[in-house]
Amino acid sequence: MIRLYDYWRSSAAYRVRIALNLKGLAYESVPVNLLAAEHTAEDNLARNPQGLVPTLEIDGATLTQSVAIIDYLDATRPDPALLPSDPLGRARALAGALAVTSDIHPIANLRVLKRLETQFGADQPAKEDWYRHWVRTGFDALETIAKAAEGPFLGGPAPGLADICLVPQMYNARRFEMQVDAWPTLVAVDAACTTLPAFAAAHPDRCKP
């Protein structure tokens, strides 16, 4: 039994849902409501010391951090591969993924926007401005990276880790009403991904409790 501690709108949880679907792995989704602060409750902290989602229970182990989880799934369930097996291809895929998961999402997620409010009294427009600044900075770089990729996916002919990380961030950017046309290659990659059933089934609208 694979169990995902999940929140429908969490980008990091969305990544793991896509990966599980691409691997064809059935799982039970257990909602952890971030808006109700369930992530900071004792039971979530016991399984995820950072008080975050996602957490994955699999093979008798409890795993945290979406990129580490997806790397584990790829090592233990290699088909279809989500990361290239050659070290150079792997390094490039990982770098593309980390450009989203380290350098966009953690600076612009719910807990950071909340802190802007409590520490600096940021109102909704100021928080949106902050959010859009970091997405813009990250997507500008990622568009350059994407243009150099073979396509139609960042991972080449099949979707991989970088695609899995891009799609939730793109969903998120649209939710913040960003004009994503500025990044045509990213929009094309996102469109290629979202037609696939594995991506479609992981979409927040399909995972809302």
Next chain:
Amino acid sequence: MIRLYDYWRSSAAYRVRIALNLKGLAYESVPVNLLAAEHTAEDNLARNPQGLVPTLEIDGATLTQSVAIIDYLDATRPDPALLPSDPLGRARALAGALAVTSDIHPIANLRVLKRLETQFGADQPAKEDWYRHWVRTGFDALETIAKAAEGPFLGGPAPGLADICLVPQMYNARRFEMQVDAWPTLVAVDAACTTLPAFAAAHPDRCKP
């Protein structure tokens, strides 16, 4: 010839310096002065579309993102190993590393502190308060993770990727005058690391141009 585009005080570059030293790899360090905005200059953007450091030139390739670079070094120069070869150990090591590289450092680095200043008029004490909040949040979780590790390193009997990520963050926290005694296990891990020549030689004070 291995060439590292480096900045002596960058945590991410410091990680790669440690890894190169642990692997016994000689390299040329090319300084990219972040304070002089050299990272946003055209030549740096050409090698690193995100306009960040580090970038590593190795084996005819140009690699970005410290965690991806270290993973590449480990795949191509396996001795000594910086990540466990079993998928579960690997997932745990990667999760410990990402708890620093995704969930502390990117929220509290120079470009974010600068943005707090330009967008919210944050003064030095406000920026330090922001910095310390995210380090405290991350180190609280990491202390729990570290307590469960075998020791003396996060990686067990030998230093690994998570240790490589912890040490620069600990250096950074001390630079911001944080009382790190609140995390005794992390302080012990840091002390065990910093006695090793590979860590000592990568220290910013030793790499200042």
